[in-house]
Amino acid sequence: MRHTDRSREESGSPGDRAVVLDLGVPARGTAWRSPGEYWEGLGRAAAQLPAPAAVLDLDALRWNTQDMVRRAGGVPLRVASKSIRVRAVLEALLRVPGFAGVFAFTLPEALWLADRCSDVMVGYPSVDRRALARLLNDDALAARITLMIDDASQLDLIDSIVPAVRRLPLRVCLDADASWQAPLLGFIGTRRSPLHSLQDALMLGRHIAARPGFRLVGLMMYEGQVAGVGDNVPGAGPMNRVMRWVQRRSMAELTERRGAIVHGLREATDLEFVNGGGTGSIEATAADPAVTEITAGSGLFAGHLFDNYRAFSPAPAAAVALDVVRRPAPGIATALGGGWIASGPPGHSREPQVAWPPGLRLLPREGAGEVQTPLAGAAAAALRPGDRVWLRHAKSGELSERVNEFHVVNGGAVTATVPTYRGEGKAFL
Incomplete structure (x- = not known):
């Protein structure tokens, strides 16, 4: 793409809704291949954003x-x-x-x-x-x-x-x-x-x-x-x-x-x-x-269903950060919201996937809920109210329908904010 498009994208402020994204230039790196580096970097970039904080990693x-x-x-x-x-x-x-x-x-x-x-x-x-x-x-x-x-x-x-x-x-x-x-x-x-x-x-x-x-x-x-x-x-x-x-x-x-x-x-x-x-x-x-x-x-956007193909390995471009708000038991941390289930045959494959921190799992009898998502596993004991967990959704549309905007992360910082259909006041089927 033209250099002017890239300049506009990278100079945009988080509130700039007329920002032009340039997707025609090569990615600068493949940070997602090192999950710790990738998710912790997104966490730092989105730390001051209110949850649910939906992000798109530009690379x-x-x-x-x-x-x-x-x-x-x-x-x-x-x-x-x-x-x-x-x-x-x-x-x-x-x-x-x-x-x-x-x-x-x-x-x-x-x-x-x-x-x-x-x-x-x-x-x-x-x-x-x-x-x-x-x-x-x-x-x-x-x-x-x-x-x-x-x-x-x-x-x-x-x-x-x-x-x-x-x-x-x-x-x-x-x-x-x-x-x-x-x-x-x-x-x-x-x-x-x-x-x-x-x-x-x-x-x-x-x-x-x-x-x-x-x-x-x-x-x-x-x-x-x-x-x-x-x-x-x-x-x-x-x-x-x-x-x-x-x-x-x-x-x-x-x-x-x-x-x-x-x-x-x-x-x-x-x-x-x-x-x-x-x-x-x-x-x-x-x-x-x-x-x-x-x-x-x-x-x-690469929901987690698309991790399961031999022919290609997409990068997890879209994700959402949820706040931990309570500890109902020593080994359980509960995030606010998150139960946005994908279409298709009901089952675990349609639930959100906990991407970070590692060592967390949904409870089989509760799953991802409309109002709360309890999480168990080794990492749950260390989580406290105010900490954050990252979820990837099974497809992509269900996340876009639940948030008003995506924050674009580029070079470790939020460089733009773009509205979803919902953020533009549209509620199509």
């Missing part, structure tokens, strides 16, 4: 950003906003060569982001009539936003709000199912689109291409069974081997089926993009010749 975020670009091997990355939920970070990523466009969660979020981003795809079909009416009556927004479609009835709903004859054609992307219908094992993947077979995808794709008021510009197929499931989980050797086999077989099947769908759709329309992947599947998705872009976001 760690730079490392993750550029490692994802490296893993993509030249295939553009579309950033998944739900895993970030900090507009300053999204905009900084879009200035990095290798990133292009935003993958938004909902249409209201996309409308907000499109004020400052020229390419926003909505990841899920929208039936929000108010948001659709705004989109359909604003040609500038309609040129920047692409809607997701997997059923003709979704098109009917749009036409019922503003008929095709009264608007410009709307950009839409076809969402086809990327799950694997495995022999013996059955369905493996995520329950998303009803369009699994080549025939079903082409039938709806051709219908969209021929229907007035719509322009089919893209195809998305998300291989969640590869992108979102770790293959190197500690203590799960046999299951890791099964997962690697499943992922190899499912990617082979998907590559063939996705290629056939793309070929058929290109006979009906000029596709601008073919989207696939996620943080955990960047290499495998990039190897598919039909894919023109990869969506990824979770590996940037």
Whole structure:
């Protein structure tokens, strides 16, 4: 990036909300590889901040950003906003060569982001009539936003709000199912689109291409069974081997089926993009010749779920410091708040992970609570009210939704503060 961007980032004060982050320069070091140095350094930088103190380590975020670009091997990355939920970070990523466009969660979020981003795809079909009416009556927004479609009835709903004859054609992307219908094992993947077979995808794709008021510009197929499931989980050797086999077989099947769908759709329309992947599947998705872009976001802040992959080792860029406020027993220290649980199957993998100090664990019958998080273990006896513990969350979005701002730590000091969506007064799904 330009030197002026870096100068603004590093001279920003903690209260400067217009700060420009430069994620395009190399990380100055890899302090996170020495946990004591890393977490104690973050602790010193955040010592005067009130808890919960959410921080982003700039070098760690730079490392993750550029490692994802490296893993993509030249295939553009579309950033998944739900895993970030900090507009300053999204905009900084879009200035990095290798990133292009935003993958938004909902249409209201996309409308907000499109004020400052020229390419926003909505990841899920929208039936929000108010948001659709705004989109359909604003040609500038309609040129920047692409809607997701997997059923003709979704098109009917749009036409019922503003008929095709009264608007410009709307950009839409076809969402086809990327799950694997495995022999013996059955369905493996995520329950998303009803369009699994080549025939079903082409039938709806051709219908969209021929229907007035719509322009089919893209195809998305998300291989969640590869992108979102770790293959190197500690203590799960046999299951890791099964997962690697499943992922190899499912990617082979998907590559063939996705290629056939793309070929058929290109006979009906000029596709601008073919989207696939996620943080955990960047290499495998990039190897598919039909894919023109990869969506990824979770590996940037790097929640602890993403420690469990063989292909990459992200730096723990985002974390939150909580205050110890009480000692209910000699071997237990209790932190205020912290129970921000990630989505997915309930279990320990969705709980926050105690990152520092070492030797702390959640209580199995209480876990991380909405109002308090009791911690046991060897380190608990030394903790006193006013001390701090650092937590990493399983994904990333749950932390951003719970705090108003992230404090950016650079060179051992807080050099900027950036608001989350919540800090900007936005509460999107």
